[in-house]
Every structure is written in C-alpha cells, then in structure tokens.
Amino acid sequence: MLRGDKVGLRARHEDDIPVLRAELHDDVVNSSRSEAGPWRPITPGSQDPRLVVDEKQERSVQFSVVELEGGTLIGTATMWGIDTHNRFAHLGLGLLPAARGKGYGTDVVAVLCHYGFTVRGFQRLQIETLADNDAMLRAAERNGFVREGVLRSSAWVMGRFLDEVLLGLLVQEWRPAAEP
Secondary structure, three states: OEEOOOEEEEOOOOOHHHHHHHHHHOOHHHHHHHOOOOOOOOOOOOOOOOOOOOOOOOOEEEEEEEEOOOOOEEEEEEEEEEEOOOOEEEEEEEEOHHHOOOOHHHHHHHHHHHHHHHHOOOOEEEEEEEOOOHHHHHHHHHOOOEEEEEEEEEEEEOOEEEEEEEEEEEHHHOOOOOOO
16 A cells, blocks of 8 residues: 555455445546546446456556545546556546545645655656636645646536646656655
C-alpha cells in the first residue's frame, strides 16, 4: 500500500467494486462529469472496465483509496494514459460523497505524484478536470500542478459543453511531502 498523511492507495479488492459502482458510477451526474464518454448503466455482476482491474493493462494503474485510520474505502484513484517512452501519465480520482471536503483529494494527488515520480520514474504528470471542479483544481495546485491551458467547450456533460482545465507537473517542480 502507498501511504499519504490521511489515505492509502491499495490494490482494488473484489468487494470494493459494488461500493464504487453504487456510490460513484450509478450516480448519473457524477459519472457524466468524471468519464470521457456518456453515462450508461452497467449490469450488476458484469465486468465494468472502469472498476475491474486488468493486470495485463500497462497503460493504466487503478487503486482503491482507503482512510489510513480504520481502512474504510473512500474512493478510487487512477494513473492512466501511461506513456513509458515519454515518461508521463495522467492522474484521476473519485471520492465517495461522504469523503468529500475533508482534504482527502489533496492527499490522493500527493500519493499519486509519489508513485509517478518516485516509483515509476516519470518526468511529467498531467490532470484534466472540468473548469468548475474547484476541489480537484485546489488538490492539484496544492501539490504544485500548474494550469497550462483551458480546453474550451471540450466536454459534453449533461446536455451542455463545459471547459476543461489542463494542469501539469514536472518532476523537477515537484516538492514531495514526507515520504508517503
């Protein structure tokens, strides 16, 4: 397990999947805001590629996020679009509704940075988020990410186009906290 101040990132357990599906992906608005495609229902018991980890897939790494104190599942974290030649990846996370607003997102981003820069040896990490996602923007910027641009009207969400903000962090700009 990778450890931050408040959270741990661990392997996805089978019993995490129903909770993540119900709390994150069955919420049409939340799922529409966090996915790159349209929301669609997933049959219970089916292999949802957003949640089931494919160990052979090398372009993404999926974690379950747990509170360090008590081990309660509070969300998911992903490193995706991994490019081993150019040494960069994208970061994403989703916190269960009850875990939002408690500083967990900032800690998740910090632990993902540790994983990307220290464990994987990447040069660059990148985050794309909706321009109105203040929580993710704060979590990214608190970890040193710099706003590099706005992708105007690039995300179709619930009947309208929204802007996305592109943020990046280079390894030489990263200021790690105490060892996670």
